[in-house]
Amino acid sequence: MAFAPLSLAKSQVEALRTSVRHALERWLFRVGRPDPAPIRLHQRRIYVLPTTAGFGLAAALLAMLIASINYSLGLGFALTFLIAGVAVASIVHAFRNLVGLSVRPGRCPPVFCGGDARFVFLITNPRRSRRAALRLRAHGRHTDFDLDAADIATVELACPTSRRGPLAVGRTILETCWPLGLIRAWSVFVPDLGCIVYPQPEAEPPPLPVAASTSGGGRREHGEGDDDFSGLRPHRDSDSPRHVAWKAVARGGPMLTKQYAGLGGGDALLDWAELPPALDDEARLSRLTAWILAAERAGRRYALRLPGTDIAAAQGEVHQHRCLQALALHRLAGPAQDVR
């Protein structure tokens, strides 16, 4: 009990620190709402600072300068100043390695929680010279790449996911330590790029529940198993080509899909309320996710019923996405991650 105020204070401090950091970034790096695409890295977006190696060289140069003064080494001065000049010139070279690049957010397919969200960027080098040793960084992960002269590269950044819901790529950094590793030039931007993180499917879920409305199973169902042919229905995009009634098409008729009746199948009703009360919200979502995948694999139609959401029975990729998205967005606790 005594810890409660402390932990509360801790979280408040954490929140304060985060908000201060964000405010600082907004002010310093002009990071705010997602930048409209394409994000062109012009002069004012690029920042440069020495790296650790740069500070190391500075210390070495200071030692060399003192030695030159102490021993009155004319060429010692010249060498020290030459290396210093090269280091200063490398600031401009690092800057030049980034300036003029443009970044366009690509896509990011949905991902199950725990997997890697693969954000895809299109990065264009309009200049007729190569850009070396670039690094794209977000969510603590990075991808290294080079850009040839007048090249467009598709760069994929794999970021880990730990929560379901929408995941924005958020604050992204494109940086380079080229040419000498003494100077880091970077640009911060927020691309308009995000993805849906589905809940993590339960590893070993119980078998699919049978639809409650059609009790007394065992009789032939107008479901979509593939044991026995039961009839034809109009073709839907999501239908497997194996089930298209090609003979009908060959006769010049419309695209029809052959329907089969599975034994003991029937529309599965995946109902939040039917789940054992011992399960907490996230466990329920995990189980529902696993069931949706299982139903899709088995080729069965399924309906999803969540508190406040009701999705009628169907089957196919679009339906699956709709259901999984509903699960992903269901009763999201707290603000969505990294959406600023």
Place this chain on the structure above:
Amino acid sequence: MFAERVRRAGEPPLSPGTLPAPSLTPGQGLWLLAAAAVTLAPHTAYFPPWLSGLCTLLLGWRAWLSWQRQPPPHRLLLLALTLASAVGVRYAFGHFFGKDPGVALLALLLCLKLLEIRRARDIRSAVLLCFFMQLAIFFEDQSLPVAALAVCGTWLAIVALLALADPNAGHRAQLRTGALLLGHGMPFMLMLFLLFPRVQGPLWGLPADAASARSGLSDTMSPGSISDLGESPEIAFRAEFTGPLPEPAARYWRGPVLTQFDGRTWRTSSSPESATPSYTPAGRRFDYRMTLEPHNQRWLLALDFPGPAAAALRFSSANQALLPRALQSRSRFELSAWPDTPTGLHESTVVLAAALTLPDGYNPRSRELAARLTAGGGSDAAVLERVIAHLRGSDLTYTLRPPLLGRHSVDEFLFDVRRGFCEHFASAFTVLMRAAGVPARVVAGYQGGEVNPIDGNLVVRQSDAHAWTEVWLAGRGWVRVDPTALAAPQRIAAGLAAALPEGEALPLMMRQDLGWLRDLRHRWDALSNAWNQRVLGYNPDRQRELLARLGFARTDWTMLVGLLSGITVALLGALLAWASWQRRARDPLERNWQAFCSRMARAGHPRAPWEGPMDYGLRLAAALPQQADALLEITTTYARLRYGAARERADIRALKRQMDELELR
């Protein structure tokens, strides 16, 4: 035109903590090895042989490992090697703290560092060590070739860093980028070199060995000490006369004055110093600028007899010009000489008494000879004439390779071997004069010099080292007598090479018959002199002169810092302009299309990045039905020109016209 291509940039990397060390490519190691080799090469001339051998061996090992793609040797082995090297340095130099052992340790550390390179950080430290070693060679040698080698070493070290940052670039591209960086660094270097506030070193006491191994005159003279210098072509100093040059016979550059004689070795005795010379300059005057190589001594080697000068000089009672401190670096002095000045007219009795002292028990035959020559009585001047006449008649030979002499060095020279170099002549003559009761002393220094026809400077080398005698005559003061001239008058008039007897082997450069070689050397000397004067001789005084010439009369730190900042900003601005200047793909068709798209975007219909021209045209036509035809025409034409087989300039111009004529409502 863009070569569109899709790249999957790598698998998701592991979290930073578990990153395996990225294995270094052979190219990265190669550049570093080359940089280290170029950096260490000039050092081998100054290292003890075992150290040069060890460094070569370690670099060779590194090269072999790279060649065989072998992993670096085990850490423990390297540790043992490092300890062994430290012990070796301690044993060879006797101590750790000092310039020479420090440089030796750094060289070994560099070689060992190359052997243990596993990570990027190792390469960076090795590059820093390379930079240190490039600086360290300047302790020994700051000549043009060494400077050129240092620039090469810096270049290679920079390329090693480039290869570390960007291992995918080609070798030529890396060399080119390195050269570009060096080129961009040059203006900064020039600016800092000229304007960085210079402080005259040293900032603190230098280690004892800071100026070791300087050749030149020492403050003692014994048989053989000057003839050792006779074969050295090293330059002692240069003199640039503003007017005519003094004749060869007047070119006596005064070094230490040696009064004490212990029977074998002549030594200096301390003489009081003052800010002005004890004599009054008179007669002809020669103005010159002397560039003196560091000799780690206080004497200035000024032409007899120096007058008051701008620099803070001291004058000893022995008519020497002295520096406040031993000379540790090449320095320039504006001096003037009055060769006809009488000196020592009112010499103190103490000095004269010291100039008559001879040790007992040495050179009995010479003393006997002196007694014989003085027997006729007469003035000191008459005795002097008789001694000179005797020596002239005694068939003495001037040689660069005198035989070794025993205890009675003067006796053996005068009566037995009769062969000697200038120190033998001066020593013998002075002993004879003292034995005859005439005050005399030995003066060591340089005599003569060679005029470089390229820049007109008088170059005086170690081989011009010389010793002569000064005799004190009442009413005339100290009179210079050069006994060497009695046996070899050519030595004074034409230099060492002309004076030596036929058949005596000469150093290559002194041979008279190799004209082209001498010419080459003259050119090289002139170039080195310009380098020494302009580059190495740039010090706080030169800086002040330069700034005064640029119009900055008052120079202080704030002004220099302001000037430096201003130029830095200007240089950075120029570089930034270069960096921002993008050489875009200059395709007129593409440019027109981009202009068209941005115009449409302003009108509220931006082209989606994935949208091709035909799709875009259809969408535009649907959005702007009044211009549908024109829009479709434009987009189709563009697609045809862009992706079609042939493309004419006229077509592009026509398309441009269409675009211009399009009116949006």
